[in-house]
Amino acid sequence: MERDLDITVFGATGFVGRLIAAELLAQAPQGTTIALAGRDRDRLRDLAGGLGRPEVPLLVADAFDPASLSEMARRSRVVVSVVGPYTKYGMATAGACAQHGTHYVDLNGEVLFARDMIDAYDQAARASGASLVTACGFDSVPSDLGVLLAADACAAAGGGELLGTTMHLRSFSGGMSGGTIDALRTQIDASRHGVRTPGRSSSDPYALSPDRDAEPEPRGRRNSFVWLESSADTREFAAPFFMARYNEQVVRRSNALLGWRYGRGFRYREMHDTGRGLPGLAKGVGIAAALPAFVASLATPGLRHVADRVLPSPGEGPSERSRERGHFTMEVHADTTSGRRVVATVADQRDPGYQGTAVMIGEAALALAHDEGLATGVTTPAVALGQPYAQRLRARGFTLDAKVH
Template identity: 30%
Template sequence: MSTLQKTDILVLGATGFVGRLVVKFLNAHRERSTFTFTISARSKDKLETLSKELDLNAQVQVLLLDLEDIPSLEKAIKRSKVVINTVGPFWLHGTPVVRLCAQNGIHYVDITGEPVWIRKMIDKYDFLAHKTGAIILPSCGYDSIPSDLSVYLSVKSLKQKLGQDTQIGKSISVHQHRGGISFGTFSSVFSHFNDVTPKDRIAAMNPDYLSPTSRTARIPPRLVYSLPLPNSNRSIYGGIYIMGLTNQLNVYRTRGLYQICPSMKSTQYGLKFTYEEFYATSGRIRAFLLSSVLTIMALWLHKYAFARKLFKSLVVDRARGPQPEEMESGFLKLTNITESIPSNRQAKAKAKSVVRIQGDPGYLCTAECAIALLNPTTLTPLAQEGGLLTPVSALGDVLIQRLQDTGKFTFESDVISDS
């Protein structure tokens, strides 16, 4: 474990649950010969164990690094092109990493699902990242790439069919998946209620909380959601999705970033765009029960300290994350229906997009985002300017292609009729 030499990708928290998966994926990546990467963590023993378990060769640098050691952290970041941060909760540990990347023009990705922390990072470091050219991409995991991509694909299909000036209206996505919930998800939920002020939690309910535009109509949450499937008598029913707020806010930020970028007119959703999503259940009753339980839990966590302590001891501290066999057998199907706004020249149309993923998608998304940032000239005009963006607004079609190339993702999108 010597002094860090120059490296393409620096993985922070490499010995944690997600960090190990990211390292394993990078080490076996189809383009492995085109980039170098370094693993880092606080424990020498855990780093050595990880290196042996994954049979990492000598070209993979191993760095003993504590995120609280700011001088050492800055030195490591300066010698990297892209930083992958898997150390959460990000409200507690992520700010110095974002600050140093923004200051030094180093690209950054993470797996956060903490919207209030993202808002703080936008306020503090978006302008600085613009000046240095750093591309800062929070939420490069299951939260919120599949949701954001499903909308992006539907909007793209509508505009290709109807024209670039087409304005987008209502959009709704439904999650259907099998697999365990990671420790990081529970940790993010706990941090949102324990570390964030009540004022900030309430502010985050505004759909434009992360967006540079502020014209979105509020859609109140429902206990029972439904998505009528076009060309069918069937509807999908469901309830509140535990990470739905984070996903919704990131989708709206993508919309807002497109809206203020003149060179991305072909991807602009318009100011009447609205988005919501839910988790599929087997019927209305289960949807009602799911939403009721999550609503009551959120209210108690918001109001009572003892409820937060109980949640931490019974849920967060006992969370083990999905086991390897659960991850391999897991899947996600995300269905999105997006409508255009009718005009004098064009009737309302709908696009349906389906994102299918085999296995756990989070670490794949994170790693592919990082590798994409090694070639910034291939990315969107927004990415060329730097700043704190969303993965979809920065990477666009490049991200879709990279995810397809993993063999784990398939994407479908087309304009449909209701007949």
């Protein structure tokens, strides 16, 4: 099929879309055609001019207009979808890409959307040769690649397979946009009021598995949740990590899609380290109390109305000054079948949810546009892009390494 566009950013005029468009236009190799897509041509034209690239192709497309989505997918090698919440606006875009053999990446952190996307389009994408790669930002690239690096380093050193594995968020600074909060609202509503079946449950740790009955833990098990503990890995207090549930489900899907390459005895969880002594304990208690309260404020109708008045609205996000202070460091600590220990580190000195995420999804799109994909179907960053993707991120200043002890 003749395609005149290498990468199309769908939702380019949104807060995160603008950052991704700027990233791709600045970093794409010469000769790579980047297009901007959205509902409003005037806003697209203003964006292109504001980025100093008035000549870039513009596509008018709407998440509820199948003809426009089909045209966008037909013309593009890769579609970067940042039109969210994905539960509301994402399915038709993914379906158009699966139909036309167009690679697709998104920033989805909504487990029920991901499950529906797998069920609806995995087979079609495999048949058409499309890679539909979900969770290509801070959700869930650092977790997914960190475990892949740990498993591969362990295997290369003769250390066997991974057993109990924990990702520690060691340091973090970053903001939250109105779009992220709106996605959380939508996910809460979908979990409360959506269709519930044994294969469609946001609380199942293997909710995204390609074969739930082949997983090592039985149906009915719920996600583990860290409240507050003292970690033996880092000797610090640890609190819940707000992105743990979805990241854990993505990592477990990667293990299954890779033929349980990490190990049949692989168990995975995530936590947020808060430090040692009384300051670490106090911070841990604060996070452990704040996260459930925040979710409850969005899940309770009366409280949601109050929260909506103070939280950022869709299209709003942290200031440039706030983003400039962003950074993150994650460590994956794993026991192995040989008795050795492996520690993988993923870190970056950019705001994880914005500049860092723009680099992560941008490099994923560029990899797919240049035929570096490793798998088709509805897949994950580790499975679809793997070690070559890790190398791309290293070249952009990320730290990604693993050591076996």
